[in-house]
Amino acid sequence: MKPLYTKGNAAKQWIFEELHEQFGDREGSVLDLCCGCGEIWQGFLEAHPRLTYHGIDFDRSAIVKAKKIFERFGKRVTFSFEDAQKTGQERADVVTAFSAIEHVYDREAFLKTVHTSLVSGGKAYLNYDVGHFRSHNLKERLMVPVSQFLAFIGIQGPYMKRVDDERFQRQAEQVGFKVIELRKHNMGALKGFMRGASDEAVQVWYDFEQQMGKLYTPKELDPLFLSTTIVLEKL
Ligand SMILES: C[S@@+](CC[C@H](N)C(=O)[O-])C[C@H]1O[C@@H](n2cnc3c(N)ncnc32)[C@H](O)[C@@H]1O
Structure with a gap:
């Protein structure tokens, strides 16, 4: 059986398997944009001790929490409080963004960050979900237009807008990426059903x-399916 790095999310597990294929036991660097508190990376980073990881998020409390969670990893796992639409000094072999693009206000600026952050030939795994937009919870559905209004007046924290696959692919190409593939994961019914299931x-x-x-x-x-991952390559 392949190692399971996350039990609750097939999209993220698939990305981890790809990274495992690419890096194996070798050295490498990952930049994770919109990392939140990065919790989901713990098992993968433990299993890949020669990888360095840097996480970026503009939620200060998430970054404070992340630094605590990953203290034991020392200098190879770092975090910074930054806006992923404006940064781009890091140079990484791989850029990831998990459950993220639907929360990014300026996707073109974000894609530019991904592009400048990658080494030539480097790959990006950008992931986004539709759960908020299909939810039966009225409050969650109402938050969608409210969050868009808030972003319009400058408060981007709660922002969410559905990502259009084709438009996002075109935007990536315009920034200079080659689109390698677009995949669907996390079948709605199964994602809930698998909560607490055995590894098998x-x-x-x-x-x-x-x-x-x-x-x-x-x-x-x-x-x-609830989750989409687009794989890009910097030419
Ligand atoms: C749903 S959370 C995903 C967190 C984490 N990647 C995960 O999978 O658990 C989306 C995150 O994107 C962050 N975010 C949205 N726009 C951002 C931006 N422009 N710069 C940095 N972080 C951003 C939010 O603060 C939030 O932590």
């Missing part, structure tokens, strides 16, 4: 989603 059951779920990704196009899978 979770692995079956992940394998099933990989198979579905081979049989159907992202557009066909879109109505059933």
Whole structure:
């Protein structure tokens, strides 16, 4: 069985498996934009001791929490409180963003950061979800237009807007990326069902989603799946 780095999210597990393929036991650097408190990286970074990781988020409390959680990793795991739409001095082999793009207000500026942050030939794994926009919870649905108004008047913290796959791909190409692939993960019904499941059951779920990704196009899978990952390469 492959190592499980997260039990609750097939999209993130797939990205971790890709990073494992790329880095194995070798040295490398990851820049994680919109990292939150980065919690989900713990198992992966433990299993890959030669990787350095830097996380960026503009939520100060998340960064404070992240620094506490990862204290034991020393200097190879660092965090900074920054706006991912404006930064870009880091040079990384890989850029990631988990459950993030739907929360980014200026996606073009964000893509420019991803581009300037990557080494030539480097890959970005940018992930976004639709849960907020399909929720049956009225309060959550109402927060969508409210958050967009708040962002318009300069408060970006709670921002959420559905990401249009095709538009986002075009924006990435305009910034100078080659789009390698776009994948759908986290089938709605299964994501909840798998909460608390055994490792074996979770692995079956992940394998099933990989198979579905081979049989159907992202557009066909879109109505059933909650999470999208776009893989980009800096030319
Ligand atoms: C849903 S959370 C995802 C957190 C984490 N990546 C995870 O998967 O658990 C989205 C994060 O994006 C951050 N964010 C949104 N726009 C940002 C920006 N322009 N710069 C930095 N962080 C941003 C928010 O502060 C929030 O922590």
